[in-house]
């Protein structure tokens with residue numbers, strides 16, 4: 001059995017940033033990641049990260065308050081306002097820290113960090129490194145971790161990769177560690193710790209059409225949920241307007257920020273025809289653009305009834321090569337289109353889960369010793385919708401905050417409860433029995449269940465939602481949840497067993513899909529990213545509240561919690 005003062009689960013931006021903070025405070029930390037940290041989804045982020053640096057002439061008046069206001073307004077007033085302000089106040093410091101650690105940000109002519117426009121700000125605030133921002137941020141943080149992994153006078157930093165956390169050790173409501181499946185050796189082990197931070201990323205793979213990597217399954221949210229930690233606001237899903245037709249690979253908003261046009265099959269910039277997008281056009285908030293694109297396709301002005309065109313040709317060769325080289329590569333590789341010469345076929349796709357593991361402003365959950373940060377967590381700074389560029393920001397700001405508060409918790413003596421050693425052996429034995437039990441299943445093929453789940457979510461819990469289709473989706477997911485109990489696996493044993501891995505992931509997929517679709521049906525209003533055709537307006541009197549979902553065997557039990565509205569009055573928004 002291993003012991004580390006704190007275990008961070010996740011080697012993406014949030015996990016690595018939390019680990020560095022713990023290390024800085026001389027706490028012995030281990031990072032556990034199911035893939036090599038550099039394969040975390042963060043590496044795919046393209047467009048950029050927000051901070052009110054005021055480096056662009058049009059944004060020279062920018063401030064953390066303006067940034068926080070845009071964040072709260074973008075969230076359709078569901079964000080907790082003090083948490084949003086903390087995000088934006090820490091932003092310049094955290095972005096400059098990344099710069100000093102070596103991130104090669106793109107530059108203004110006078111050498112400052114360049115900023116580009118992204119939806120919801122009205123002027124350029126998004127710092128970027130070409131269209132590979134996540135890539136360079138993650139590599140830089142990883143280098144910092146390796147530095148302390150190899151030679152550390154301060155604390156200890158260990159990285160375990162290709163090890164999968166399958167459960168928490170919770171005793172009398174306190175978290176004492178995690179259960180880990182070493183994928184390479186097949187061993188099941190417990191890591192004891194004083195605190196655990198989950199930074200396990202998003203859950204895009206419960207949908208078929210998503211920009212998320214295969215690893216973003218939601219299992220990392222389901223594990224604490226099964227252990228008693230509530231999930232907050234999970235009905236809110238951000239659909240990204242521009243994903244590549246066929247694979248749904250992201251075509252960054254930066255492409256529109258740099259001046260790209262969205263065109264229908266008549267060659268028209270159709271966003272001008274809709275009241276809610278006629279002013280900001282291509283850089284209007286993502287939910288608005290995604291809805292208007294869907295309307296356009298549904299009304300027959302798309303191509304093959306499936307997609308629209310993202311046209312970059314007028315930007316010219318030089319700008320495309322300098323600012324959007326990754327987009328060009330992806331378009332050439334996956335749809336054989338060179339954006340210098342032809343428009344890119346795009347359609348909306350699932351991109352981001354605003355909700356997640358419920359935490360407070362310090363990253364702490366309601367279970368002592370358990371913390372969360374990054375996309376898997378919900379502080380909440382994004383409310384019902386997030387601004388592009390705020391998510392990577394959240395990973396480094398709240399990753400550092402969660403690391404700092406877990407460190408403080410440990411240095412203050414932790415929960416004060418010393419668990420009986422027996423609970424660790426029991427937890428390990430229970431997990432072994434559960435996993436081995438999965439080899440003696442029935443006759444359901446997990447791949448069929450996954451396919452049916454994806455198409456259900458694509459059709460029933462998409463950009464436009466309404467009662468009947470949501471209920472049909474719920475019935476289907478309850479059916480899949482029952483069928484999952486009888487899955488059959490083709491290979492047994494715990495070493496490198498991908499069959500078992502995907503079956504475990506599927507368990508997480510199904511759980512999180514159920515929380516999402518039931519939350520969407522329960523919330524009878526339109527707010528932020530959730531558009532209910534049967535309740536097309538926002539209803540602050542009834543629904544200006546967070547959704548909390550608690551695990552129960554026959555599906556989630558819902559409660560509500562208050563939104564922090566202590567700074568700004570909610571203002572109306574048109575749908």
Ligand SMILES: Cc1cc2nc3c(=O)[nH]c(=O)nc-3n(C[C@H](O)[C@H](O)[C@H](O)COP(=O)(O)OP(=O)(O)OC[C@H]3O[C@@H](n4cnc5c(N)ncnc54)[C@H](O)[C@@H]3O)c2cc1C
Nearest residue numbers: 010011012013014034042047048165201374375389391392
């Ligand atoms: C294509 C794309 C482009 C994006 N572009 C932008 C952008 O331009 N700007 C922006 O602000 N945001 C962007 N986002 C969103 C942003 O990149 C993510 O929200 C953010 O990077 C998530 O970071 P994270 O550290 O929370 O999780 P991730 O980077 O997803 O990392 C999750 C980690 O958890 C580990 N893990 C998960 N489950 C387990 C388990 N059970 N056991 C062990 N380890 C586990 C994984 O191995 C991984 O290391 C983009 C997202 C996508 C998908």
